[in-house]
Amino acid sequence: MTDQPVTDPVNSRNDSTDDWVPPRSRLIDPRTAVMLLACLFSVVLSAVVVLLPVKYAILQPGPVLNTLGQADGKPLISISGHATYKTSGTLDLLTVSVLGGPDRKVTLLQVVDGWLRKSSAVVPEEQVFAPGETQQQSDAENAAEMTSSQQSATAAALSTLGIKVPTKLTVAGTEDTAPAAKVLKKDDVILALNGTAIGDLTQLRTTLAKEKAGADVKVRIRRGGQTRTVTTQTLANADGDTVLGIYITPDFDFPFDVKIQIENIGGPSAGMMFALGIIDTLTPGDLTGGKDFAGTGTIDADGTVGPIGGIRQKLVGARRAGAEYFLAPADNCNEVVGHIPDGLHVVKVSTLDQARNDVEAIAKGDTTGLAGCS
Numbered sequence: 210m211t212d213q214p215v216t217d218p219v220n221s222r223n224d225s226t227d228d229w230v231p232p233r234s235r236l237i238d239p240r241t242a243v244m245l246l247a248c249l250f251s252v253v254l255s256a257v258v259v260l261l262p263v264k265y266a267i268l269q270p271g272p273v274l275n276t277l278g279q280a281d282g283k284p285l286i287s288i289s290g291h292a293t294y295k296t297s298g299t300l301d302l303l304t305v306s307v308l309g310g311p312d313r314k315v316t317l318l319q320v321v322d323g324w325l326r327k328s329s330a331v332v333p334e335e336q337v338f339a340p341g342e343t344q345q346q347s348d349a350e351n352a353a354e355m356t357s358s359q360q361s362a363t364a365a366a367l368s369t370l371g372i373k374v375p376t377k378l379t380v381a382g383t384e385d386t387a388p389a390a391k392v393l394k395k396d397d398v399i400l401a402l403n404g405t406a407i408g409d410l411t412q413l414r415t416t417l418a419k420e421k422a423g424a425d426v427k428v429r430i431r432r433g434g435q436t437r438t439v440t441t442q443t444l445a446n447a448d449g450d451t452v453l454g455i456y457i458t459p460d461f462d463f464p465f466d467v468k469i470q471i472e473n474i475g476g477p478s479a480g481m482m483f484a485l486g487i488i489d490t491l492t493p494g495d496l497t498g499g500k501d502f503a504g505t506g507t508i509d510a511d512g513t514v515g516p517i518g519g520i521r522q523k524l525v526g527a528r529r530a531g532a533e534y535f536l537a538p539a540d541n542c543n544e545v546v547g548h549i550p551d552g553l554h555v556v557k558v559s560t561l562d563q564a565r566n567d568v569e570a571i572a573k574g575d576t577t578g579l580a581g582c583s
Contacts, residue, residue, distance in 0.1 A: 266337040267315055267323040268330040268519050270526035271304030273503070274471070276479075276486030283470045286486050290465030296489050298497030298572075302479040303505050303526050305519035307337060312344035328525045337518075351475025358476075359469045362483035364461050364510040365561050368411065369484075370491060376409040376510070377460040380430075387454025388442040394432065399457070401429035410459060411511040417443060417451045428453070459510055478517035480508030481536065484561050485568065496565070498572025503527035504536030504564070512561035516540035521548045528553045534571055536564050542582035549582075557582050 276285050277296040308323075309315040311334075315323075323329040338347055364374050378399040383390040399407050402416045403426055420426055422445035429438045446452045469483060482504050489496035505523050507515035516538045517523075527535050528550035537545055539559040549555055556571075557580040558564040567579055 263315060263317050263320055264334040265315055265320050265323075265331050266307055266309035266334050267319060268332065268337075268522050269306045269308065269323075269326075270328055270522045270529065271306035272474070273301050273303055273526050273530040274474075275299040275301050276482050277489060277497075280471060285470055286483070286490055287468045287470065288466065288487070288490055289468075291491060293490050294493050295495075296497070297495045298499045299501045299503070299530075299532070300482055300486050300489065300497060300568075301501070301503035301527060301530055301532055302482040303503055303523035304474055304479075305522045305526075309334060310338055310344050310347065311342060328522060330519070330521065348475065354477040355471070355475045355479070358478075358480040358507065359483060360461055361459075361510045362469075362480045362508050363463060363467045363487060364409075364459070365480075365508050365512045366484040366487035366491070367463070368409070368510070369488060369512060369561055369565065372464065374409065374464070374510075375462040377462075378407060378410065378413060379458045379460060381456040381458040383456070384454040387444060389428075389453045389455050392439040392441050393428070393430070393453075393455055396432070398431040399428065400431055400436065403427055409510065410457065413457075414450075414511060417453065420451050422451050424451075426453075461510070476517075477507045478505050478519075481506035481514050481538075481558070481561060481564060484508050484512075485564060488565060496568055496572065498574075500534065500572060501530075501532045502534045502536065502568060502571075503530065503532035504558075506536070506538040506541075506558070506564075508561060514538050514558055514560055514564065520544050524548060524550055524553065524555075534568075536567070537582060539580075545582040555582050556580065 274280055274285060277298070277300050278285060308319065320331055323331040364376070367374050380393050380395055380397040380399065382395055383393055399413065401407055402413065403420075405412070405416050407413045407416065417426075420443050422443055424443050425440055426443055427438050427440050429436065441453065443451045444454050467487060471479075485496065485504075503523075503526075505517050505520065507517060509515070520537065520541045521544060524535060524545065533552070533554060535549075535553050535555045536558050537555050539557045542557055545555055554576075556567050558567060570576065570579065
């Protein structure tokens with residue numbers, strides 16, 4: 210028997226035939242090819258879409274710092290020219306990390322991830338950044354707010370302790386509809402009201418509180434180096450308080466040096482916790498009784514505690530840091546209800562004096578009568 214060439218009945222062909230067609234097993238059906246191309250296009254398109262920048266910002270729990278402790282090896286609060294005392298426990302200030310912004314957009318993939326995390330909040334970019342604002346402008350504004358907050362916190366803390374802080378009150382602007390807009394100008398310095406010398410914001414508000422809305426008042430001012438007296442009318446604000454309808458920039462003359470060392474954190478929301486930290490540092494004994502407190506809230510020089518943003522993320526950050534008690538601005542209570550982490554007790558505060566008294570009460574184990582958010 211002679212060897213014969215092995216032939217493949219499927220792949221063999223007759224070379225002498227001109228109309229040979231490749232076997233069907235080696236061809237892709239046109240409809241299959243279209244479907245594959247469509248799938249490939251969908252995958253590529255989906256990848257592009259999820260990676261495209263979108264105009265959202267993602268709020269997440271940020272760093273937590275103890276105002277009684279240190280940062281980068283330096284005390285957050287350092288005081289010279291006045292007696293200071295050892296402290297214990299914590300008075301944590303809380304921050305919110307923001308992903309997104311004018312110069313650092315987030316992607317749809319990041320937004321979806323933010324939606325899926327209970328500790329995060331996804332909000333339109335314009336809720337965090339002003340229209341047309343650059344990241345550099347936003348950072349500069351936050352830094353300025355932090356500096357102002359530290360000044361107000363120091364003034365409020367010293368005032369609470371009965372330490373006088375001479376203050377120059379400069380007009381930063383006026384409400385357009387206020388009668389004062391016709392007689393007071395930017396950079397005017399307020400000296401007296403109806404003959405009563407005004408040395409700080411508390412005195413100004415106390416003196417105005419004696420007047421009825423719509424009453425004529427005489428305001429002594431210094432303008433361009435010259436002193437003069439102008440007459441204007443008061444009005445009522447949204448809370449019913451008697452005001453002049455002006456914006457004030459206070460310039461404090463502190464009797465000793467209070468420095469707050471903090472970097473890469475902006476905004477005014479740490480004011481109340483700075484003030485409590487200063488009070489604890491300047492007074493004998495432990496304000497906290499060794500307990501762990503956290504809190505947030507803006508502070509005015511007269512001790513008024515104001516609302517802040519991102520409180521739900523701050524609640525999470527506080528509990529993660531080990532805080533047992535959380536001091537929340539009264540005006541933020543509606544955002545707190547239903548979002549308090551297990552093991553964290555929230556106390557509602559509206560003034561620095563109240564916050565101090567509440568911390569002292571908790572330190573002594575007396576939690577009766579404390580206001581919560583409900």
